[in-house]
Amino acid sequence: MKNTKEIFELALNAKFKTKECPQKKIYESIGYSLFAGGKRIRPILCMKMYEIFQNDDYDDVIDFAISLEMIHTYSLIHDDLPAMDNDDYRRGKLTNHKVFKEDIAILAGDGLLNLAYENMFEKILSSSEKNRDRYIRAAKIISDSAGIDGMIGGQVVDMLSERNDESRIELNKEILEYIHINKTSKLIEASLLSGAVIGGAIDEEIDIVREYGRIIGQLFQIRDDILDEIGDSEKLGKSVGIDKRNNKLTYISLYGLDKTIEIAEKLALDAKKCLQSLDRDISFFENMVDYLMTREK
């Protein structure tokens, strides 16, 4: 995983450079968030999934991995805005709008989202006939996962669940699940699926990857809830106990800590089991499950 991450960091550094131009400020703002120490989980999942169907020469897949991280990063910049979660810190650093002001932060988010697609179109345009169809299918999967019936839709419902007027959406188990699946799982799922599609996976394999993605998306979210309850704010680079203070509906408030851990363990088993039918070297993805179960930040 470390090696894959290093390859990704090098490629991202080569791809995105601040340049001298009247709008230099937005390059700085985008660079600030793009290189703020993210875990790079989505691009790594994409690259590693490509690898089990193809090989570890990531040239064919790296641009899509970069676009996935750009989409994830834009969503963080916009989520942190005063009109949304109003967060001052992210990963122990000031949030984008605290450094660059709100106008530039909004535009940096817009710019990153657009850049993700510029990047994909460039790759599609320059691709061989053989790869082209796979790229287009991968791009469609990614764009659908990020849209109003995906990540953005999840954030909308999350925002509305915190309102106190007639537009408020009351949280219940189904709505909580809806938020998690859309806000978090779908882009993670799309990361895995795009890697599989570009790697040449067939339909049956893609179904298995989708199921795995859906489960680890949930695991990711559950661990977030657990870390907010029992995590170390220094390691996390953000405050803990926020969900409880805000009376937020989480796995913990819904099931309690013990039962939540039990649910997570069951999901972890399911995730590993579903991949076994792939008949590929799935060790990385088994380890990923263990990592998601034990991560401290």
Place this chain on the structure above:
Amino acid sequence: MKNTKEIFELALNAKFKTKECPQKKIYESIGYSLFAGGKRIRPILCMKMYEIFQNDDYDDVIDFAISLEMIHTYSLIHDDLPAMDNDDYRRGKLTNHKVFKEDIAILAGDGLLNLAYENMFEKILSSSEKNRDRYIRAAKIISDSAGIDGMIGGQVVDMLSERNDESRIELNKEILEYIHINKTSKLIEASLLSGAVIGGAIDEEIDIVREYGRIIGQLFQIRDDILDEIGDSEKLGKSVGIDKRNNKLTYISLYGLDKTIEIAEKLALDAKKCLQSLDRDISFFENMVDYLMTREK
């Protein structure tokens, strides 16, 4: 033009419908701005340019026309936000964030931008081999024009030119031109170019279309400046005289009204002249120049 606009409205209505779902609010918010009485100039330019190279059956080009209007609309929603231009009215109606609050307005903008690309990928994916390459080239042109070296970059410089701290960019003739070209002209140019590319224009023709686009983008901006000076706020659906009150650098403040009109007339002649070498029926685009010179809203 009227007929083309009607065809576009029908297609947009068929494409975008509010549906029952937890995130219904974002559908309503997007629909509010998408159907707020826009002039549809960008999609009409795209469709009409396609027509002079192909025919007036717009099936092949309409999805790209829709995506262009989605990108334009998202940029208006974000430009109006309190952290940007802080406008309460647009086209005589309350701006998106005044109706749906800032969080949903930001997400509606994000959602529209993403939807524009979902839409293009869907069209590319379902296209015949013949059209596929044209679509990909058109998508690349559009995405580049909308990005940080295009429309977003122009908005960044515009925002920075209004700041009063060390990040302020001092306005001069070059910077003003930079803002206009990027913030306004590039997407208009991309509308024309994508129509030409999908219509099958060859490289020499594309160069001519690009030049025409660059010029009418400027005309569009100059007329905006003139309307802010001498326009009718009722027809415009927004206040006038704002530029003067804000000491904004415009064509008017730079050259005065008479000289500005003179510049516009010269550009109008250039635009018509450059199209004549196309050897196509360019009457619509000649009329477009006259319309841009005389429009009152």
